[in-house]
Amino acid sequence: MAKRIAQSSVNWAALAERVPAEQKVNLAAFKIRSDTYLRRVLANPPEPPKINWSVYKNAVPVAGMVDNFQKQYEALKIPYPSDTQSSQVDAQWAEVKKAIEAFVSQSNTNIANLEKQIAEIKSLLPYDQMTMEDFRDAYPEEALDPLNKPTFWPHTADEQLDYVDPDKPAHSGH
Incomplete structure (x- = not known):
């Protein structure tokens, strides 16, 4: 027999922290359904009520009827639903x-x-303490190299002769 639920084992505050904002409505609806179910479970006793069969045996004149009912009542077992989802949740986890x-x-x-x-x-040396040679040694790709790669002032890419504007469409040679 499954153990009786006494209270919700879900930490709703911790769960709400992890739920994205667009899913908060779904979480609230789920919490309401969970709380409703828990209230319904707690409203019923954990065991079926005990019946005083001797009172009925004295009151009912038909022989064997109460004994038959008692046997059927005690044989009644409500099946607890089997867990078919935990293995899928564990695999997902x-x-x-x-x-x-x-x-x-x-x-x-x-x-x-x-x-x-x-x-x-x-x-590296702080920039305010670097010489041009120190900068060239630290950043050879960005440093000016007037002997091997001379450039025009102000030494930006768009001021050079071979510059191609990436925003303009390429001209076809007509």
Whole structure:
């Protein structure tokens, strides 16, 4: 026999924190249905009422009728519904756990890479103390190289001779 429910084992406040805003209405409706069910269960006694069969045996003149009813009443067992959903929920939870672990692993890798980048940046000289040579050594792709790649002032990409505007459609050679 299944154990009797005494109170709701759901922590609704913790559940509400995890539910997205667009699902709050569904959570509220589910909580109302759950509370209604719990009230209905608690309104009934956990065991069927006890019957004083001796009173009925004295009052009913038909022989064997009360004994027959008593036998049928005591043989009556209300079947408790079997749990068919827990295995599916457990399988779903295992998949979600794998996804969570993969996300945490990926996040930890990203954190380690970003902390390495932060350490590299902190190890550099502050910009206000750098010379042009220090900047070239730290950022060779961004530094000006007047000997190998000369540029026109103000040395931005759109001021150079080979600049192509990405917003303009390419001209066809007519």
